[in-house]
Amino acid sequence: MRQPLSSPTRSHEPATLILGDKSYLLPVIEGSEGERAIDISKLRDQTGHITLDQGYGNTGSCESAITFIDGEKGILRYRGIPIEQFAHGATFIEVALLLILGHLPTDAEYDAFSKDLTRFAYLDEGMKHQFEGFPRTAPPMAILSAMINSMSCFHPELYELEDEAQFLIAAARLISKVRSIAAYAYRHSRGVPYIYPDPKLRYVPNFLHMMFSQPYDQYVCSDLINRAMNLILILHADHEQNCSTSTVRMVGSSGANLFASCAAGVCALWGPLHGGANVEVLEMLDKIHQGNMTPEEYVKLAKDKDSKVRLMGFGHRVYKSFDPRAQILQKVAEELVPQLCGSDPLLEIARRLEDIARSDPYFIDRNLYPNVDFYSGIILRAIGIPVNMFTVMFSIGRLPGWIAQWWEQNHTPGTRIARPRQVYVGNRQKDYLPKDQRG
Numbered sequence: 001m002r003q004p005l006s007s008p009t010r011s012h013e014p015a016t017l018i019l020g021d022k023s024y025l026l027p028v029i030e031g032s033e034g035e036r037a038i039d040i041s042k043l044r045d046q047t048g049h050i051t052l053d054q055g056y057g058n059t060g061s062c063e064s065a066i067t068f069i070d071g072e073k074g075i076l077r078y079r080g081i082p083i084e085q086f087a088h089g090a091t092f093i094e095v096a097l098l099l100i101l102g103h104l105p106t107d108a109e110y111d112a113f114s115k116d117l118t119r120f121a122y123l124d125e126g127m128k129h130q131f132e133g134f135p136r137t138a139p140p141m142a143i144l145s146a147m148i149n150s151m152s153c154f155h156p157e158l159y160e161l162e163d164e165a166q167f168l169i170a171a172a173r174l175i176s177k178v179r180s181i182a183a184y185a186y187r188h189s190r191g192v193p194y195i196y197p198d199p200k201l202r203y204v205p206n207f208l209h210m211m212f213s214q215p216y217d218q219y220v221c222s223d224l225i226n227r228a229m230n231l232i233l234i235l236h237a238d239h240e241q242n243c244s245t246s247t248v249r250m251v252g253s254s255g256a257n258l259f260a261s262c263a264a265g266v267c268a269l270w271g272p273l274h275g276g277a278n279v280e281v282l283e284m285l286d287k288i289h290q291g292n293m294t295p296e297e298y299v300k301l302a303k304d305k306d307s308k309v310r311l312m313g314f315g316h317r318v319y320k321s322f323d324p325r326a327q328i329l330q331k332v333a334e335e336l337v338p339q340l341c342g343s344d345p346l347l348e349i350a351r352r353l354e355d356i357a358r359s360d361p362y363f364i365d366r367n368l369y370p371n372v373d374f375y376s377g378i379i380l381r382a383i384g385i386p387v388n389m390f391t392v393m394f395s396i397g398r399l400p401g402w403i404a405q406w407w408e409q410n411h412t413p414g415t416r417i418a419r420p421r422q423v424y425v426g427n428r429q430k431d432y433l434p435k436d437q438r439g
């Protein structure tokens, strides 16, 4: 699995930076898909200057071989494979192993990992008392982040991952138990008994069993739902250096263990501009459905800067044409929703919002298109996942990506603790004043 990053080619044309009467040559590197970067790792030493890039829209934090995105062309590939090709029968665990191992798993690799997922699905009984300590109304993302760290306390041997075998054990524990934590959080919020994992069930059916079975009535996952949920998790599995993945890398760069780094990723994903957007989309659609306003009125509001309202599920930092995941999820929604719940007014409203926005110069001029969150919630809702669990579902999907990125960073030569600079704009030097001399 250890694939040394294919070091990017250094193009022969360095960049020339002219500052005052001096000029500096900066190396230019080129990735395997031809994107180029100016290497500024020696900039401050050479010039005494740093760069400033709010939100890092123009700044590469690392070299990575895991996921490739071309935002202009709407391309997303995991380890070189276009995501569209996973829509025909791949399983989430197969794609998780592709991201983590760097290649599609052999039968032996898949079976070994699946056995570990089954073995590790149980939570230590001690953790049940921790769930009881949360209020029934606790946000599931707060519980998820806390319980990922808590779970690691029962496996201190995985704080230091010496080799790939141990790393795969830690990965299997995380990917398996994240389902149980999510399901237990849901059961606790409803005051119903926890349902233990069923070793006979595969990944998704076992999760939905723990979520929706009753002690007297086992939930049975249909093929349709199994396929849809696997695809949703696959489409969320990684997305290069997004906010939560960058958080996992940032925390991991200090030497923090895999569990603490992923728990931090959960916290970053929670934000409404990031993974929390799938909840905001449903609330937006529901607000329109309740008759508070028409789709046209909502779009008008989203265009008004003073309203602070955004068309949730639209826009993306990288995709400036279309989010390929949204295109696939729209098809899944159109196929699944009618079969599961007949007509869905929220899907109608989503279609209407997309039609309006796609012909509105405000959105066209800003390259704002539906992103992964625009349709995912409609599908999750049709499956029966409660809205406040949507971002937890995003976390379950993104976990393999976080794990793969954390491991890649820890095995990239030259990795240093992440510590950005700043431009200080505060007070110049001043003196301390005793209380009786303060204004």
Ligand code: SDX
Pocket (backbone or CB within 6 Å): 055, 238, 239, 241, 242, 243, 272, 273, 274, 275, 277, 302, 303, 309, 310, 311, 312, 313, 314, 315, 316, 317, 318, 366, 368, 371, 372, 373
């Ligand atoms: C995810 O990074 C990733 O890869 C994330 C993700 C992943 O898989 O990890 O893809 C998952 O987080 C998807 C995005 C989910 N978030 C939302 O759907 C929230 C709504 N979208 C936005 O808030 C926004 O589009 C972002 C946060 C997604 C991107 O923000 P940027 O790149 O910082 O863009 P911006 O805020 O600078 O907006 C540029 C312009 C602004 O207008 P002007 O100042 O130029 O006039 O576009 C406008 C914005 O006001 N704009 C929107 C809008 N998104 C941007 N206007 C109305 N509605 C929107 N949704």
